[in-house]
Amino acid sequence: MNITLDLNTIWFALVGILFTGYAVLDGFDLGVGALHLFTKTDEERRLFLNAIGPVWDGNEVWLVTGGGALFAAFPRAYATVFSGFYMAFMIFLFGLIFRAVAIEFRSKQPMRWWRQTWDISFSISSILSSFVVGVALGNIIWGIPLNAEQEFAGSFWGLFHPYSILIGITTVALFMMHGAIYIVLKTEGELHNKIRNWVNNTIIFFIICYVTTTMVTLIFIPQMVQYFKQYPYLFVIPFLNMLAIANIPREIIHGRDFFAFLSSCAAMIALMTIFGIGLYPNLVYSNPFPEHSLTLYNAASSAKTLKIMLIIAIIGVPLVISYTASIYWIFRGKVKLDAMSY
């Protein structure tokens, strides 16, 4: 099959961009949460929280919009995945809400036990949310059982198999790496130097996961590599991905924290692109019965709806990107604690 640039493909890409935006942005929030318990003093933990303080709820908006775009462009896939992954998504939601509650509650009382409780809640809910998202992603790559009506025919515990768990752990590792670099970018002094040393550990942890995932995928999931075999030039993307990851320690050593962060973002974008190309033209691959798969054609809204939404996106997305970038620009620089902080 060839890749054709029709409306459905464009929307496949746009939904992908929104979820990629969510991964890149909330990814560092979740990663900071996953690393939270590794730092010990109250001041350091406050710096962690305040580094993500102004942005985490705005970052969640990418998830809302990504979910909305999936609903709008591919309602059948949205309905099947969200009802099929019922408990998994509920756990994800509870994790996200709990994280918000923990961030807000923690700073309200000075008692050690109080702060410790919310620190643990914050960290566990961040790790749990990242892991469950990874597991869901792993299931989409591996394929889930769909019946002839294209409804989910598996069970909740069936979602947890070695491959999906591996992707779950890889996602946590990726977010930890991304979060560590973000903290380096946003802090100074002693904490800054301490976290700099962490970055290498998180990179090693991620690379171990990534290499394992890649090998398992190449061996066990032939449909994911079909396009890469057909169009070998696509291998440029995994290559760029490796370059971006390798570039991170180099930038960190030279003290160019911002470029390290950009490299990490680029690596995540490349990963999502690889995932997208591997999945194409399926949205939900049915395993075992591939003929029941939800594709970007049989799951899509009508051409008219896709066209109208495209007009909306062409007007809206450049606006969103430009003011999001300017807002991040306004809030560039290091975090400082004051009376307004968490």
Next chain:
Amino acid sequence: MDVLLLSRIQFGLTIAFHYIFPPMSIGLSIILIIMEGAYLKTKNELYHQMTRFWVKIFGLIFALGVASGIVMEFQFGTNWATYSRFVGDVFGSALAAEGIFAFFLESGFLAILLFGWNKVKPRTHFISTILVSFGAHFSAVWIVVANSWQQTPAGHHIVGEGLTARAEIVNFWQIVFNPSTIDRLSHVLCGAWQAGAFFVLSVSAYYLLKKKHIDFAQRSFKIALVVAAISSVLQLVSGHHSAIVVEKHQPAKLAAYEAHYPEYEAAPYHLIGWVDEKNEKVYGISIPGLLSFLLSGDPDKQVQGLRAFPPENRPPVNIVFQTYHGMVIIGVGLILLSWLGLFLWRRKKLFDYKWLLWIFVLSVLGPQFANQLGWFSAEIGRQPFIVYNLLRTSDAFSKTVSVSEVITSLVFFGIIYVLLIALFIYLLNDKIQHGPVNDQLKKGHLA
């Protein structure tokens, strides 16, 4: 209990919880614009202080709105898969517009409102406030468009049959401006302005009673009172228009509002009552012919009653009746209260009566209850359909989800919402007790 009933309870719970917050932030955003505009114009530091204080409260309300809003959106897919397949094509454009034009605008510029006081120029900050308000209003527009289409579908055609049938778009503008959009949108927005205005009135009245921040509280109170008085009257007008649209397009719902059973007869309007659904009777105080008169100007006009519809197409009557009348009674009360305030203001006695200030403290609950009750009557009045006359609620839920899964999530939502509301009240109280201090002068530097 079956999956259908549990999913309905869960959806009702999550949407009712979510709907505590967005109306307040929409209403508050209008008041923020007025306050900050006054600051830019007069350079009076008091207005600056007011804006800063209410922005902080706005941020808190918005955060709760996001947290509860994500749940809402996921629920369409998790619990209402058949519905999602049916409406996806029609809802698509509205949702895309909502996400791209509204959510990003509101959340992005909110960061500047909250944390950007020392990072951008005052004028840029003011523009951000306007954009946040615009985003908040825009999010109401698109979600009400989608919901109104469920009430009065238009601009679509049905493709396929049975459970795989779906509505497909024919005319975008007919979907956006379906027969009930404008009236329902104005009703929702007026309700939101009321929610924001009475909230500010409540907090300000509390300060006045405690003799704290007097200048600040009086000025906030007056601004909010004007917004409250105007929106309460507009609400009456839009409510009246909404009822006429309901009569025309959803006659069974209108009949349920008044528990009007006779097939075709002039209809009374009840001030208060109780419906005996079994014997199809209403006990209460009513004014004969008033509903007919309100709808058409003619007290003898025949109104289609519930018996004109087969029993399986009628909504549950008493709950619709009670929620609808509860909303109307509160709405009238809010008009009286806000105009009494204006009257006393003219007589320069606005802040003289302690009992009145106490009523204003409690008045924050008025729009909250009216908004909730109004939505309950609108949504339950549409039953047994989820999309009016096109898709039954009993066909629309997710077939792959089990009873135990929904019970588990429902219990979790229960726990988490108790936590969230406790958090909200705690933080709100904290900010209110802390009061409007001039952070800028005190702290010197802001993160």
